[in-house]
Amino acid sequence: MGASWLPASLRNTLQCACSPRPMALNRLRIFNTRTRHFSTSPSSRASFAAPEISFGRQREVPQGGRDQAGFQPVDEEERPKFYARLVPSSPSYFTAQPLFTDDLLVLQNLLRRYSTLPVVKPGEQPRMSWRSLTEYRDQVGEAVKSSKYQKIVQILNRLNYIHPSLMPPEVRAAINEYKRDINAFQNIAKVSPVDRLGRTLGAGRRKAATARAWVVEGTGEVLVNGKTLAEAFGRVHDRESVVWALKSTGRIDKYNVWALSMGGGTTGQAEALTLAVGKALMAHEPALKPALRRAGCLTRNPKRVERKKPGHVKARKMPAWVKR
Amino acid sequence: MSTSTTCWKCLSRPSLLSSQLSSRIAQVTVSAPFSSTATSLAPPLIRGNNGPQKGVKGTTAIKKKNRPQQTGKPPMPGERKALRKRVVLSNTNAIEVQDLVDLNQETVDGLLKENASGEYTSPVAGKVVGLPGTTVDSLRAIESFKTSQGWGLFRRPSLLVRKEAIDLTKSLVSAAKDQITQRLIIDGARGTGKSLMLLHAQAAAFAQGWVVINIPEARELVSATSDYAPIPDTMPQLWTQPTFTSSWLEKIQKANKTQLDTLKMTKKHNLPIEVPSEISLSRFLEIGVSDTDVAWPIFQAFWDEMNAKDRPPMLLTMDSTSYVMGMTEYRDKAINFIHSHDFVITKLFMDLFSGAIKMNNGGAVIAATSRSNSPTSISMDLAIMQALQRQAGEKLTRRNPFERKYDERVDSALRDITVMELSGVSKAEARSLMEYWAASGVLRQRVDEQIVAEKWALAGNGVIGEIKRNALNMRI
Numbered sequence: 001m002g003a004s005w006l007p008a009s010l011r012n013t014l015q016c017a018c019s020p021r022p023m024a025l026n027r028l029r030i031f032n033t034r035t036r037h038f039s040t041s042p043s044s045r046a047s048f049a050a051p052e053i054s055f056g057r058q059r060e061v062p063q064g065g066r067d068q069a070g071f072q073p074v075d076e077e078e079r080p081k082f083y084a085r086l087v088p089s090s091p092s093y094f095t096a097q098p099l100f101t102d103d104l105l106v107l108q109n110l111l112r113r114y115s116t117l118p119v120v121k122p123g124e125q126p127r128m129s130w131r132s133l134t135e136y137r138d139q140v141g142e143a144v145k146s147s148k149y150q151k152i153v154q155i156l157n158r159l160n161y162i163h164p165s166l167m168p169p170e171v172r173a174a175i176n177e178y179k180r181d182i183n184a185f186q187n188i189a190k191v192s193p194v195d196r197l198g199r200t201l202g203a204g205r206r207k208a209a210t211a212r213a214w215v216v217e218g219t220g221e222v223l224v225n226g227k228t229l230a231e232a233f234g235r236v237h238d239r240e241s242v243v244w245a246l247k248s249t250g251r252i253d254k255y256n257v258w259a260l261s262m263g264g265g266t267t268g269q270a271e272a273l274t275l276a277v278g279k280a281l282m283a284h285e286p287a288l289k290p291a292l293r294r295a296g297c298l299t300r301n302p303k304r305v306e307r308k309k310p311g312h313v314k315a316r317k318m319p320a321w322v323k324r
Numbered sequence: 325m326s327t328s329t330t331c332w333k334c335l336s337r338p339s340l341l342s343s344q345l346s347s348r349i350a351q352v353t354v355s356a357p358f359s360s361t362a363t364s365l366a367p368p369l370i371r372g373n374n375g376p377q378k379g380v381k382g383t384t385a386i387k388k389k390n391r392p393q394q395t396g397k398p399p400m401p402g403e404r405k406a407l408r409k410r411v412v413l414s415n416t417n418a419i420e421v422q423d424l425v426d427l428n429q430e431t432v433d434g435l436l437k438e439n440a441s442g443e444y445t446s447p448v449a450g451k452v453v454g455l456p457g458t459t460v461d462s463l464r465a466i467e468s469f470k471t472s473q474g475w476g477l478f479r480r481p482s483l484l485v486r487k488e489a490i491d492l493t494k495s496l497v498s499a500a501k502d503q504i505t506q507r508l509i510i511d512g513a514r515g516t517g518k519s520l521m522l523l524h525a526q527a528a529a530f531a532q533g534w535v536v537i538n539i540p541e542a543r544e545l546v547s548a549t550s551d552y553a554p555i556p557d558t559m560p561q562l563w564t565q566p567t568f569t570s571s572w573l574e575k576i577q578k579a580n581k582t583q584l585d586t587l588k589m590t591k592k593h594n595l596p597i598e599v600p601s602e603i604s605l606s607r608f609l610e611i612g613v614s615d616t617d618v619a620w621p622i623f624q625a626f627w628d629e630m631n632a633k634d635r636p637p638m639l640l641t642m643d644s645t646s647y648v649m650g651m652t653e654y655r656d657k658a659i660n661f662i663h664s665h666d667f668v669i670t671k672l673f674m675d676l677f678s679g680a681i682k683m684n685n686g687g688a689v690i691a692a693t694s695r696s697n698s699p700t701s702i703s704m705d706l707a708i709m710q711a712l713q714r715q716a717g718e719k720l721t722r723r724n725p726f727e728r729k730y731d732e733r734v735d736s737a738l739r740d741i742t743v744m745e746l747s748g749v750s751k752a753e754a755r756s757l758m759e760y761w762a763a764s765g766v767l768r769q770r771v772d773e774q775i776v777a778e779k780w781a782l783a784g785n786g787v788i789g790e791i792k793r794n795a796l797n798m799r800i
Contacts, residue, residue, distance in 0.1 A: 219751075220781040228748070230784025231513060236794055239782050246781075253777030 099140040100148060107155040110171055117168075119161040127185035128160055130178050152178070192283045200283035204275025206301055209264030211272035215280035218256030220246075224273065225260055238270035245278035248295035249288050255281065275300060411469045412476035413460065419765040420479045424454040427483065432531050435490050436497060444490050450753045452760040454482040458582070459530045465579035466538035468523050474792060477766050484757045484788070486517075486749050489524045492690075496528060499686045500637040506688035507677050509645065509738070511708050512746030514695035515789020521746060522641050522692045529639040534687070535580045535630060539642040539669070543698075544568065546664050548653035555620075555668070561656065563667050569619035570612060572669070573626075577609035583636060584609065590632055593625040605629055620668060627672075631684040638687040642673055644694035649701035649734045665733045674737040703731040707738035712745055748786025751776060757788070758795065767795050 088094070092101035119125075131139070133149045156178050159171050192201045199214045222243060224232040229239045242259070246252040257277055261269040278297025282289055292298050306315035313319055425431055425448050435446045444450075455463070460481055463469060475481050483489075492508075499506040510518045522538075529536050539545065550568040554561055577584065584606035593599070597618050599611060605626060612622030630638055642648070648670045651661040664670045675681040676689040693708075710720045723730060749757070755776045761767035769775060783790035 220777050221785050222781055228513070228784030228787065229782060230515070230787045230790045232784075236782065239784075243778075243781055247778060250774065252781050253773065 097140070097142040097144055097148070100142055100144045100152075103140070104148075104152055104155075107152060107159070107174060110174055111155050111158060114159070114162060114168055114171060117166050118163045120163050122161075125161050126164065127183075128156075128175070129180045129183055129185060130156055131180055135180075189279075191286070192280065194283065200280045202276040202278065202280030202283065204272040204277075204279065204300070206271040206275065207264045207268035207304060209261060209268030209272040211259060211261035211269060211276040213257055213259040213273060213276035213280050215255050215257055215277060215284060217254065217284075220253040220256065222257045223259065224257075224269075233266060233270055235266065235270075238266055241267075241270040242273045242277065244274050244295065245281050245292055245297040248297070249281070249291050251281065251285075251288075255284070271301065409471065411464070411471055413464065413469060413481050415476055415478055418477060418479040419763065421452075421454075421482075421760060421763045424452065424482060426456045427453045427459065427485075427527050428456055428531050429533075432493060432497075432528050435485065436494050444487065446485075446490070448485050449490060450485065450487070450750070451756050452482050452484050454480055455527055456531075459527050462530050462536070462579040463523065463526060466526070466536060466575050467540040468526055468538060470519060470540075473520065474796060477796060478764050482760070483520065483524055483527065484749070484753060484760075485524075486753050488744060488746060489521060492521065492525055492744065493528045496525060496534075496639070496688055497532070499688050500532070500534070501686070503637075503684065503686035505676060505679075505683045505686065506690075506742075507679070508688065508690045508742050508744055509708060509711070510690065510692040510744045510746060512693075513784075513787060515787045515793070516746040516748065517788045518692040518694070518746055519643055520788075521744070522643060522690060525639060525688070525690055526641060529637075529688075530579075533583055534637050534639050535576075535583055535635075536639045536641070537576050538579075538640075539572075539673075542642055542644045542647040542670075545667060545670055546647050546652040546654075552654050552667070554656075561666065562671065563654070563662060564620040565667060565669065566616040566619055569623060569669065570616040573609050573612040573619055573623060576626075577606055577613065581606055587629070587635065589629060591625075591628055593621075593628065595621050595625060633684075635685045637685050638683055640673060640676060640687070640689040642689075642691045644698050645691040646693055646698045646701045646704055648673070649704045650699065650731055663733060665737070674733075677741055678737045678739065701731065701734060702727065702729055703734035704738060706730070707735065707741065708743050711738075711741050711743040715743065748780070748784065749788050749791075750786065751780050754780050754786055754788075754791055757791070761796065769795075 090098060090102055092098045092105065095101045130153055133144070133146050136149055136152075137144050156175060159175060162168075162171060194200050197216070199216045202213050202215065204211050204213070222229045224242065229242060233239045233242065240247065243252060243257070246255060246257070257280075259273055259276065261273055261276075263269075264272070274297055278292050278295075282292055282298070289298070308315055311318075431446075431448060431453060435444065435449065437445045439445050463481075469475055469481070495506050495508070498504075510521050512518050526536050526538065544550070545565070545568070550565050552563050552565050554563055585604050587605045589599075589601060589603055589605065589608055592601075595618065597611070597615070599608065608629075609622065609626060612619040612626075629635070648664040650664060652664045652667065654662045654667075656662050665674050672681070673689060673691070676683075677691070693704075706721065706723060713720050755771065755773075758767060758771045758776060758779070762769065762771050779791050779794055780786045782794055
């Protein structure tokens with residue numbers, strides 16, 4: 001969704017349309033850009049060609065003039081500064097990426113100001129996921145290099161170390177501006193508790209199938225929908241999928257599984273059960289998480305059947321070419 | 325049934341000459357044997373009719389491709405079937421397992437030892453035993469070995485003695501001792517070893533000197549592939565299968581030769597042919613083998629002889645039983661399907677199951693169900709379910725009042741049978757089996773608790789056929 005290649009006049013419209021940043025924020029940014037790029041003073045924005053002429057205090061008021069009020073002497077303090085030429089609002093106007101430079105300077109200033117505040121120990125800071133480089137590029141509409149954006153990220157990481165109880169509001173605001181809309185680290189999976197009968201419940205999905213598995217300490221017996229593994233799944237591969245969480249961690253003779261699966265086909269049900277058994281096992285032994293993660297028993301496979309397209313026979317298949 | 329000799333399929337009468345020739349037989353079997361096919365009267369096949377037909381326009385767009393020339397000789401008649409049915413019982417490349425105990429009389433007696441808590445204490449309980457050479461020959465004669473059971477992987481045929489097998493052996497021994505007829509149906513999920521349980525019963529029976537009679541595949545009794553004939557003056561009409569009976573007698577004679585050679589004819593039988601007296605039962609059966617028309621009367625006489633005093637017990641076994649629990653493919657004179665219980669061989673089994681016939685010297689009739697490509701008999705399924713519930717002391721399942729396909733004759737035959745429900749083997753049994761495979765050099769893997777537990781779980785809690793499939797068969 002890069003917009004940095006567009007001419008400057010078009011960028012803002014496109015940003016409104018496709019930027020991941022909230023609309024209000026975008027609009028704010030657009031106004032800012034305008035003012036920063038072209039403003040001389042707010043009052044003179046109406047007409048660039050002919051700014052108001054001030055005649056100073058010494059000029060006399062003409063008698064019987066057209067205007068009843070006549071020319072009032074304007075106070076020097078009230079009157080905005082008049083520049084003879086257009087002056088950019090930001091000194092970084094002449095850099096290659098003025099918006100980026102501005103952002104970096106703002107953050108650097110914040111860091112300089114608050115670098116003496118106490119920080120938390122490494123690892124104790126709240127986990128943050130910052131906007132990606134592409135998102136930032138779309139936001140500012142400039143071709144920002146990755147290494148440049150890393151400077152911003154470094155400062156943000158340092159600011160994030162400030163102790164939360166002493167975090168100044170402006171730093172918090174700056175951090176919020178660069179935070180991703182959805183923080184993946186806030187999504188903490190709920191762990192099923194071990195119930196009074198010693199069971200844990202895990203749920204899993206794959207393709208169109210859903211599965212629930214109750215895992216209890218035992219001798220390695222498995223029942224799926226009331227059937228043994230051999231009756232439930234004809235393919236040995238599918239059977240292995242069901243007990244893969246137990247097999248890959250060497251726990252196959254330590255637990256019994258009682259599972260329900262529905263929807264989809266055999267492969268879907270078997271692999272939904274992989275996930276369900278994996279989660280239920282992790283509730284018994286949380287220390288197995290890395291092993292289960294490596295075995296692929298905790299990751300939902302998001303692949304679904306590809307939709308059929310018009311003009312195609314299936315998702316990709318094209319009709320055979322026929323002469324005439 | 326009248327003595328009409330019209331065959332409904334070929335609508336021909338047997339020639340006068342053949343009836344004169346077999347006038348001796350005709351005293352007993354007056355009606356002509358039915359033939360299930362009438363190939364001789366079929367119109368000759370028209371070959372080489374490749375020319376354009378009149379009035380049919382050919383399309384120019386698609387040209388017919390010339391069929392590739394058939395090269396090589398087509399297999400001889402029966403060659404393909406022989407190849408399909410070939411049972412290999414030995415593999416010289418397999419390692420011979422040292423100190424494998426044979427399943428002989430001594431072992432069978434030792435199997436029944438129990439301790440105070442009712443556990444079997446025999447050293448071969450839960451272990452693999454070899455089958456002695458004579459037993460193997462006999463079992464091969466009655467076609468007990470099947471092609472899909474993986475015998476060809478090992479040096480010699482051997483069996484796992486699981487707990488249910490010892491239970492079965494125990495009931496056989498008690499049947500011989502008390503001179504009662506055990507009636508048993510073996511049921512279980514696919515691959516749980518139902519046919520091998522039959523084989524174990526047969527091997528144990530051979531080891532104890534019983535006479536074993538087997539129907540290896542009940543389908544052959546009903547599929548209308550062998551000829552059949554009505555038995556005159558029977559009400560309701562009964563039917564024989566002369567060729568099948570004759571080959572069956574041959575198998576019985578071959579398998580039990582050592583036992584039957586020692587037994588002499590003692591009774592006088594009303595047979596359609598003259599039989600020298602005082603011959604051995606083995607020789608007597610050979611007469612039935614050579615003459616298909618008298619095969620069934622010979623078997624009846626044989627059955628009488630076996631039920632005389634001081635004869636060995638008998639074991640009758642049947643596999644894929646659900647085939648005989650309904651109508652056959654055979655048709656009667658009115659072109660209705662004949663019920664399978666109207667065929668005398670099936671009727672014998674069903675009378676034994678219902679308790680109408682008993683074996684005077686004790687014995688057992690055992691049938692195994694099949695889960696591979698066998699018809700469903702809801703009457704048999706219900707009877708098995710009810711028997712299991714009766715054995716467990718549970719409330720019996722009622723028949724479905726809205727179901728019409730129950731078979732009254734099956735219901736009455738299987739009213740009070742005993743059912744052995746097979747499921748997976750225990751982990752200890754699975755382990756000793758896998759150790760045997762490893763010792764044979766077939767399973768090239770370390771056998772430890774972890775691997776046994778894994779295979780056991782993957783095989784649906786120890787279903788033995790699935791363990792074999794998982795461990796020995798090639799994974800593609």
